[in-house]
Amino acid sequence: MPTPINILVVDDELPIRALFLQRFRHEISRAEIQFTFAQSGEEALDQLADSEVILILSDINMPGMSGLELLRRIRTKYPHKPPAIFMLTAYSDAKNKEQVRLYGADDFLTKPIDFNLLRQKIVELHRS
Template identity: 35%
Template sequence: MTTAASITTLVVDDQLTMRSLIRASLQQIGMTDVREAVDGEQGLRELAARPAHLVISDFNMPKLDGLGLLRAVRAFPPTKNTAFIMLTGRADLDLVARARQFGVNNYLVKPFTTQALKSKIEDVFGKLQ
């Protein structure tokens, strides 16, 4: 069983509001080691400087979108095994199939509850303690 507090997470979203809400949900779950990035480019720089166990990334972002970030994460040996959960809008469900092709671990449709986020994380890491 994985300890929630042991999972290091990078949240990538171009909206401060959404990053803050996701961080608050993660803290409620017990995941306190959370970093943030404002787009895929900054997310890649963060991961290169310090890998994370989990990336939670929006799809629609400037510079490098979520799909581009996913591809780069999978192509970079130090991060290729990083768990990756993609956030998407209802209209973006066709992107999920493409994300699966590039090795996404799970996806979550916005807006979502803390329980739904926890459930998606547990699908990847197993039951959290």
């Protein structure tokens, strides 16, 4: 059996967990994808130290450490992949996109999340 794709979702909104678990229920039941969740940048950094995460999906706007600061810290510690990092935000303005690119994110997705597109990007990432 292949190893599941280990994905860390970082978002301070509690309903996001249920949404991901529901939208990827088939992949989870077939052990293709495994999700871990963090509600803050600080919690995400703690979890990264003890896991084999290959993809991080992080919100940009969070209290405390922002997703951009999390991205900067991860890319300082892990300059080469894994992990790949996709930033999620409800704001698709040019400033956010430019910062995300400069800080080394692999992709930028807007909320509400297009789960079919995300699923496709996860498959592409796993193949590369």
